[in-house]
Amino acid sequence: MATVQNSHIHLPPVAGRAGWITRLTPSPTWAGESVLFSESVARAEAVLDITACQWAAELATRNADHITDALPEFGGGKRAVEVLRLGIESLIVRVLFRLRDMDPEMIMTAEAAASIREMVRRGISYERILRALHMTQADLTDALYRDCRKVVPSVLLGEQMAFISAELFGFFDRFGHELAETYREERGAWERSGDVTRAEIARNLLEGxxxxxxxxxxxxxxxxxxxxxxxxxxxxxxxxxxxxxxxxxxxxxxxxxxxxxxxxxxxxxxxxxxxxxxxxxxxxxxxxxxxxxxxxxxxxxxxxxxxxxxxxxxxxxxxxxxxxxxxxxxxxxxxxxxxxxVPALMSQDLDALRRFVHRHLGALAEDSAYTAELRVSLLQYLNTERSLVHTAKRLHVARNTVTYRVRRAEAILGRPIGADHHALHTALIVSDLLGAVILEPNKSTR
Known part of the structure; x- marks a missing residue:
């Protein structure tokens, strides 16, 4: 099961009830991005500073992993996890607002409401959403306690810990009430639309x-x-x-x-x-x-x-x-x-698909502009049943250019195109569809 890891803060202690909130930073290896709506990102960065926003985004990602491990119904693919993380990150940022300046605005954000709406349409029960909320509260509390100890002088630590505890209790208590009301409204709208009936009929027939x-x-x-x-x-x-x-x-x-x-x-x-x-x-x-x-x-x-x-x-x-x-x-x-x-069937195991591509493309699987040009030319060459004329027309280049590129590709592959061309063709289709997700990083940029 995924756990929320410590953030790495190497800053001098700061005075004040919550000034240290703006000095939160993500772990050194964090390279993710916020999933909040653009207007929310701009406001959060203005109030909290960019590094604190990155801290919130990292914590939201780890908490989303924690929740989907414990409650698989919240998973089901990248988009499903993004929707979950959207609501979580907005809550974490709202908590940081409150800790920073006692923000008096409504607790329910546009992002949290959008996340709840999608969960309703997915058929996730209120009880499961509430359980996920409790997991977010626990992970956020642990993370704030850990990082508070790193930046707050010991003489102020007790006051700050009590402050965090009281504010988080009040925040999540209020949010729980708003969650219940938002869930009821979204569930009612969903049922009145008739969409829920069609969705249930389709799933029932698909599942027998x-x-x-x-x-x-x-x-x-x-x-x-x-x-x-x-x-x-x-x-x-x-x-x-x-x-x-x-x-x-x-x-x-x-x-x-x-x-x-x-x-x-x-x-x-x-x-x-x-x-x-x-x-x-x-x-x-x-x-x-x-x-x-x-x-x-x-x-x-x-x-x-x-x-x-x-x-x-x-x-x-x-x-x-x-x-x-x-x-x-x-x-x-x-x-x-x-x-x-074939690529669709193989995509259930991305690592196996990546190995397949690298095995059949070799050095041609490098993610560079030069190899991309060769791959595209070779793919079209195989798509047109090795017709130089038709490939040249599709690529809008001279026939001799296609001939050169095919020969260069064969030289890089170390074998003629006719050797196991079905697997080669599939590997080229996959690399064309997925690009950098499946290719080797360009050596010159490593």
Whole structure:
């Protein structure tokens, strides 16, 4: 289980009830960033100083890891943990405000409210959220006690410890009341929207807790004797925003372009929309990579038949989304499972995927502009079934340039392209999708 580690503070003691709060610093190895909304970051840095904000961001990250280890329902991927951390970091910063200058503002922040809203839509109970809050309170108290001892003179330590204890007790007591009210409001809005019903129906059918006939009766969306394709759409914004209507509109348009004559949609949590479309004859479906709007990521499974096809196409879309969100940063894109099937299956183990890429690309896996040019050229060369002419057209370069790049790539690989080209092709697709996440750092910048 993850634990909250000590911050490293090497500063002279300071006088005053809470002046030392601004001298908190993160550990020397911390290289993360805040996930707060930009306006909140600006205000926090103005009140607390940048290093104290970094301390809060590091503590929030470690506490989020602690919570997801103990309460796995808060996890489920990078975006899920970001949403959890968003609420935690905002609470820690608000506590530091209070310790610094007795900030009188409302305790419930925009970030905390957004985090609670997403948890409601995920089906996380109030009791589990309250337990996570108690873990945050405990980790924050321990961290403040440790760092207070490092900067406060011994004659003032008792006063400061009592001050921290009283302020944290008062803060979390008030926040607990606001949490209960916010949870009730968000749960009520969620239930009134009808989204919760569609989400529960989709999950029940996927998990085998509902028959196709029951779903058809409740939604009018036919499962039996239909061919289905599943989509997942999500926002690529660093933090989830409520874009349900926009995602729904995109899904309607895309499923229509595929040729689907029936559609069903349900919220998937954390700024995600699950969608299915179907036809009576699979020959009527035309799956192509559609254009998507700004800050939208779309993935699609392959065509499946009946209830098993409804489930398998969704599982394929989930695997493709997992692959797409490994990228840093996550970008607007559309991906079909059929185009990335092997990388999507392999992405469940990122370390194994990284070893696969390095094994088959060798020195060509270095993250540099030169090797990137060679990889792109080689990928297009294999995509066009080794056609120099078609590759040159796609890259908008001369045919001789393609020939040179292919030969240079072979020299770096130490083998001809034809040797195990299927694995090579897959490694190139993965490196093109994930970039620095999967490649070796450039030697010149190490």
């Amino acid at each position: 807790d509902m028959t196709p006939g029951q779903m058809e009766e409740r939604t009018g969306y036919r499962i039996a004797e239909r061919h289905h394709v599943a989509l997942i759409l999500g926002s690529t914004a660093p933090i989830v925003h409520d874009r349900g209507e926009e995602l729904t509109g995109q899904a309607h348009m895309i499923l229509g372009s595929f040729g689907c004559t029936a559609q069903f949609m349900a919220p998937g949590g954390f700024g995600r929309l699950w969608a299915w479309g179907s036809v009576a004859d699979s020959a009527d479906l035309r799956l192509t990579r559609p254009p998507v709007g700004s800050e939208i990521l779309l993935v699609a499974g392959s065509i499946g038949d009946g209830v098993q096809g409804f489930r398998s196409s969704h599982a394929e879309a989930l695997a493709t989304m997992r692959l797409a969100t490994l990228r840093e940063p996550v970008i607007s894109d559309s991906l079909l499972y059929s185009e990335v099937e």
